[in-house]
Amino acid sequence: MRSPEVDRVAVLSDIHGVLPAVEAVLAEPEVRAADRIVLTGDITAGPQPAEVLDLLRGEGDRVVWIGGNADRELVEYRRGDRATIPDPIGPYAAEALGDEQVDFLESLPRTRTLVVRGLGPTLFCHATPRDDEEVVLVDSRPGRWTEVLADVPAEVRTIVCGHTHMPYTRLAEGRLIVNPGSVGMPYGRPGAHWALLGPGVDLRTTSFDLPAAVARLTAACGYEDIAAWADHYLNARTTDTEALAVFGPKDGRGARERGRLNGGA
Secondary structure, three states: OOOOEEOOEEEEOOOOOOHHHHHHHHOOHHHHOOOEEEEEOOOOOOOOHHHHHHHHHOOHHHEEEEOOHHHHHHHHHHHOOOOOOOOOOHHHHHHHOOHHHHHHHHOOOOEEEEEEOOOEEEEEEOOEOOEOOOOOOOOOOHHHHHHHOOOOOOOOOEEEOOOOOOOEEEEEOOEEEEEOOOOOOOOOOOOEEEEEEOOOEEEEEEOOOHHHHHHHHHHHOOOOOHHHHHHHHHOOOOOHHHHHHHHHHHHOHHHHHHHHHOOOO
């Protein structure tokens, strides 16, 4: 049976435990009025993971949850399945969660599909539909998109992903791809980035008091480098050019270029 259609969906991705940022987005009138709030992963890996989870769970059944790679890493760390986490703040965030919160994160699905007015069946994921840390970018080559979307049902014409912290929309394989950007760790420009879906796609940025938020995180979080962390990420000191330079090889283009240098196709 096909799911009921929803009129308006607010998409929040890559919150990364930044409570002031997600509070600002949730206060937006169009987020308050949305039929659903979809969280496309990496919700907790940051300075205030428990507080962010409590706030979002308080929104009730209109929240649609999806786990991201950073959420999975926190769970694996707490379960003893890994000794380290690539993000330096990760171990702090993992230990800041309660046992029930870890259980909750472990239960989150990797994808969800909703029927959105004007967009039809819309698949939500963290990185790509098949993997929670795979990289695709606004300028990923067509062949890369063909590979990544190969197993997506034909009826799905819109795909919403996060992971790379930079907002964009583009067509790939005849499907509309939407990345809302990051609420808590934006690259390229400050602000809490999110998207409003139905009947079209509207990429949004919510401004909030950044110096006050940095001071608040610094006072509330016990992570030893929190002042530098908050200043860097809330002020988006990683530029989009820098982020694309790091992410670019991870979408396969580096391997293709090496093949050409070695005489490959």
